[in-house]
Amino acid sequence: MLSRLLPCALAIAAPLTWARADAPKAAAPAPAPAAAAGAGATSDSAKSPNAGSVSIRVRVPLADERFGPVPVATVADEVITVDDLRELAAITHQDRAEGMTGKADFTKLVERLVAVRTIVAEARAIGLDDLEEVKKPIADNKERIRFDLVRKHASKDVTVDPAEVKRLYDEARREWRIRSVFFGQEAEAKKFTAALAAGGEFDALAKKAAEDKVARSGEGSQWIRVSEIQVSVAKEVEKLAPGKATAPLKAGPGWTVVRLDEKRSVEDEALRAKIESTVRGEAVAKALQAYYAKLKKQLVRIDTKLLRAVSFDKPKGGFEALRKDRRVVARVEGAKPVTLGEVAESLARPLFHGVAPAQEQGKLDKQKQDALDALVSKRLVTIEAERLRLDDTPEAKRRAAEFETNLLFTTFIDRVVIPEVKVTEAEDRAAYEKRKDEFKYPAFYRLEGLAFQDAKNAQKALKSLQGGTDFKWLRSNSDGLVPEEEQVFRLDATQTISARAMPEEFRKALAGAQDGDVRLVASKDQHYVVRVAQFTPESVRPFEEVRPEIHKDVFGTAIARALDGWVEKLRDAHEVNVYLVTSP
Structure with missing residues (x-):
């Protein structure tokens, strides 16, 4: 790349x-x-x-x-x-x-x-x-980098079995073309299959069942991936020869009868890549679990009896007392021990509404083991990162430096540059005047029209309208009209439409039209006679309405200008050397 x-x-x-x-x-x-x-x-x-x-x-x-x-x-x-x-x-x-x-x-x-x-x-x-607001994110980022690199180290020898990927891919790419009918009652489904067995035709029986409102039936058969079919249904369809149908099968709240029409396997490289990624992810997860279990066995001693005995949902003395509890629930060789107070704090931290609702639902005791594991895992990652000297690797240094650079840069802007930037209403208004064309409401129309299959009938209707013929009468007595459901663009005088929402050919044909004007529009082999029932011209949005949007842009430009000034000024205070040669 x-x-x-x-x-x-x-x-x-x-x-x-x-x-x-x-x-x-x-x-x-x-x-x-x-x-x-x-x-x-x-x-x-x-x-x-x-x-x-x-x-x-x-x-x-x-x-x-x-x-x-x-x-x-x-x-x-x-x-x-x-x-x-x-x-x-x-x-x-x-x-x-x-x-x-x-x-x-x-x-x-x-x-x-x-x-x-x-x-x-x-x-x-x-x-x-x-500043603490800088030091803490930097420390948190360092922990994330360590976690990523330990994870990378633990899974470095993970391989993917090509045979397993092929097996899963071959299974996932199978597709069937099926026709199904869904019944609310098993008795109706059985009547359907009995009629099939007596020589009835599947599609005709399905249509009748739908008309009798005892079943839902789609339009014809369709291709579907086998993996997307309910497992119990797929097992039965698997047994069928093409052209055959299943017995009634339980499917959700009702019963279904499925006819198999055809089978195929489709090549799909994206699917193959997704399966390979999934297989690799599972292998990595397994390797990480084994790696963590090994470290835990070597370095961690958990007081299971204490953890089991202490209830976080119904703590003696209240939850706040538990937050201060310094009893050790896990000892990690080479790191500080984990206390009950840390577990309590870890459980409480993500609860925006406090611990009481979670306690009432008995959630905290169910989560205490996971909370302890997370605290232990963090210590093990630190120990392992130090053992492997991961902080000294080029990747760790690069990622840490990038994060710190970005954080200090944005902090300087927030703390030093922005407080000095002032934007007046006059500056916002000047920007508004320059950019008025960007803040226009589009023109709006209410249109009625007739769609014809050929230009000749459309021209005839146009002349009739221009001669004073009533529009409703023309709609009822014109030849060669396109049925509503087949029209490329439906016109309804009760609906308002913006010029931007119209097809381009309509927008061009209606340019300059006023109330009562009639236009001829050709669109994808259809010919429209369009009358403007009402026209609202485009208008500029008022300054007060768009000022927040304008101000944001003006303020951003002012920040950039102020930042450029700071850079120019600071180049005299911090020695700058550029080694890139621009001469030939």
């Missing part, structure tokens, strides 16, 4: 620390100095971060993941890598990937990344990363 989207290479000017000929070959480059206010620099080639340094130009294939960690820019301590650029490029050019060829594209993308990281650097500088 990426090789298709990103078939190009980047030229990056990388700083190379200057070393004298007599210097030790293994000497490491000196660390970059900390950014100083007013020392910002942005250039097409990299600003050397080390004294005595020179630059080399490196061509980096954008689709080659081995080059992912290569920096394309830095903002203070924030590093923007090829991975970051590749991800943004794939998102930005998803719908026009083939057109992404110019270096200017990448320059703009890098500038967007630099702008975001500049804001993030300032967010850190003013301490937004120390």
Whole structure:
């Protein structure tokens, strides 16, 4: 996918620390100095971060993941890598990937990344990363990443049995063409099958049963997947030869008789993929259960007697006392123990209306084991992630960094940028004046008409109407009319319809028409004589009505403008180095 989207290479000017000929070959480059206010620099080639340094130009294939960690820019301590650029490029050019060829594209993308990281650097500088509203989501995200990676590790050896997938697919793709009749009473169903046995024809008997209102019968036979048929019914139909019918079968609130007409198996790659995904999901679930059970056996000791003895639905001393209960209900080697109070808190957290309704229904005691398992599982995931050093993996670092960057960026906007943005009524009104055409009510019509099978009869009717013939009389005495149920577009003078809801040919023909005007309209081999019973011209919606919508757009534009101002201002406070080369 990426090789298709990103078939190009980047030229990056990388700083190379200057070393004298007599210097030790293994000497490491000196660390970059900390950014100083007013020392910002942005250039097409990299600003050397080390004294005595020179630059080399490196061509980096954008689709080659081995080059992912290569920096394309830095903002203070924030590093923007090829991975970051590749991800943004794939998102930005998803719908026009083939057109992404110019270096200017990448320059703009890098500038967007630099702008975001500049804001993030300032967010850190003013301490937004120390806010609880930032720290907690970051911690929660870290837990989610750990869970995903432990899950990935636990299921890494899971394989799918092709034979099992084929068996399930072959079963699922079977289809039958059947005709069925549904009866409310078993006696009527038996009368139907008796008539069949006596030589009656299925379709004729089904039609009569429907007319007698003793059965419901669809129109003809239809193809249906075997998997969609009630199991007990499918078992009986399976026994039939084509053309034969079942005995009365119990189906929901009534009885059904089914005739099998034909069998087939249909190739369906989407169905095969869905089955394979389901089989893999079940295998993964089984592997995870085994993995969890093994960890639990090795590391967890649960006080089953205590858990069983304590009622969360009818706790002694009340539920609030149970929330403070520090008795240990589970010990996890390498982690803090789980207390009854934690279990109580876990049970109460999702209950928006408090615990009382759940207690009255006896739900909490039924859920206490699951709540304990969830708490234990969280501890086991942390232990296993630490054992496997999953926090240090590139995926964990990338996902954590992306989340933190996005959170700090939006927090800066919410806390710093938005409070400074003010939009006046005059600005909203100016935007409204520029965009009035976007806020129009469409024209509305009440129409009556006649639909003819040929143009000649339609022209004749048009002349009659223009000559003063009564419309109702014409409807009753015209030749070649199209039956109502076959008309492409039904006209009813009692109904109001907007111009936008009409077929295009009607909209064009009626343009400029007023009350009482008659028009001829051709639509899909049908010819309409249309009279305008009432016309309401389009109108502009008043400012007061659309101001909330306008204000949202104007306010968003003002935020973007203010954010651009902040980025421009902050580039002087946070050292910026761009290593992407734009020269040939």
